[in-house]
Amino acid sequence: MNATMRRNGYRADALIETLHTIQESFGFLDDVSLRFVADALRVAPSQVYGVATFYHFFNLKPQGKxxxxxxxxxxxxxxxxxxxxxxxxxxxxxxxxxxxxxxxxxxxxxxxxxxxxxxxxxxxxxxxxxxxxxxxxxxxxxxxxxxxxx
Ligand code: FES
Incomplete structure (x- = not known):
């Protein structure tokens, strides 16, 4: 149980860190990058989308053209x-x-x-x-x- 929680905890950290890195480079997170992250980290796309929308510091669309x-x-x-x-x-x-x-x-x-x-x-x-x-x-x-x- 502890091992599972630890694993999930690390996974959540990895997810947030990965989303941060993508956003820093491109300025926002689009559908393609969210799906890519879900595949790479082997988490459900809904979980990635949930994290990306929960934290206010993630932008799902570019603000500027x-x-x-x-x-x-x-x-x-x-x-x-x-x-x-x-x-x-x-x-x-x-x-x-x-x-x-x-x-x-x-x-x-x-x-x-x-x-x-x-x-x-x-x-x-x-x-x-x-x-x-x-x-x-x-x-x-x-x-x-x-x-x-x-
Ligand atoms: S410092 Fe590494 S690319 Fe700018």
Whole structure:
């Protein structure tokens, strides 16, 4: 009994931790990622969905149409992630975790996306791009926004 409870306890921890990692990288949890987590951890999809909806810190949908997540892990920070983040904050008037009033852009930070060799890395709508600088990041975001307005 104890062993079972311990196992289940670990499993619940693993589930929350996994959901956190996905949300940090992509900014939200969608159906595909919830199903993936259920399969990977061998828990019922209903349990994964239950946890994702119970905790207020999980977002089930992207708030903005586009999500830009700047890696602020050590390697990326040393290579200038702070400047990239500051530039986005200043230009769009949002802090990490916020979305522009027009709903076009959500800004997030992530601790490490496993691309330290390509630091600084930025995740654009779920796609990790390395060797970024302020200009490249701004250009990509401008591309999203100008496309939306055209
Ligand atoms: S610290 Fe940014 S990818 Fe590892």
């Amino acid at each position: 586009h999500v830009c997540s700047v890696c602020t892990g050590t390697a990326c920070y040393i290579k200038g992630a702070g400047k990239i983040l500051d530039a986005i904050k200043e230009q769009h008037g949002i802090e990490p975790g916020q979305t522009t009033p027009d709903g076009e852009l959500s800004l997030l930070t992530v601790r490490c996306v496993g691309a330290c060799g390509l630091a600084p890395a930025v995740v654009f709508d779920g796609q990790v791009i390395g060797n970024q600088d302020v200009e490249q990041t701004q250009a990509r975001i401008e591309g999203w926004i100008s496309h939306a307005n055209s």
